Amino acid sequence: MKHIFLIALIGLSSVLNAQQVFHDKDAEVRQVGDFHAIEVSSAIDLRLSTGSENALAVSAPDAELRAGIRTEVQNGVLKIWFESKKWFKGKAGARVYVAAKNLSRLRASGACDVTVSGELNVKELSIDMSGASDFKGTVKANSINAELSGASDINIKGEVKNINIHCSGASDFKGYDMIADNCKAQASGASGIRLTVNQEISAVASGASDIHYAGDAKMVDVKASGASNISKKSAT
Incomplete structure (x- = not known):
């Protein structure tokens, strides 16, 4: 009986601690x-x-x-x-x-919402969002690989040295507040990519997709087809 009571107390303590730390009564x-x-x-x-x-x-x-x-x-x-x-x-x-x-890796599928609290500090990060899943937050990393498909969205801020982005199926990467040194971007199927790049960007857009970037990056290996557009964001 004492053993059962102790387990119950530990369980109750875990619940109360979580409620206090996360400000979530459940x-x-x-x-x-x-x-x-x-x-x-x-x-x-x-x-x-x-x-x-x-x-x-x-x-x-x-x-x-x-x-x-x-x-x-x-x-x-x-x-x-x-x-x-x-x-x-x-x-x-x-x-x-x-x-x-x-x-080092995050994968979300089936209409999940991922929200970063504070700033996510990592060396390398692979983000895979599919099936109408969304990611929102601030990330600081040496390298990021982002894959979006099936009407998924990434809304991201932070800093990264090298980033690879692949968007398909009406997905959007919204990252003008993500500052990258170098970027490789590919968008297809009515998808969109937005970010800031300061050194080099290579980009491929097809199927009515758009890739727009801010910053001082040099464009290399750029190809747009099928009513798609790749351009630098106009200064405001």
């Missing part, structure tokens, strides 16, 4: 192992931050829905999804908070 802390990548799906709202240690908490309007949010580390990948039998009931209001110590 938050509950979970243990998480080491990971370098995150894969999130099932229309979950992911709040992401840089931390000195990896940490995780889940939030939903009631305990049953919180239990339906699955979090599991497999081969260094933190996988976050909603249990299938609770999908339609629980997808609204499902939120996961993650602090990552060493993040």
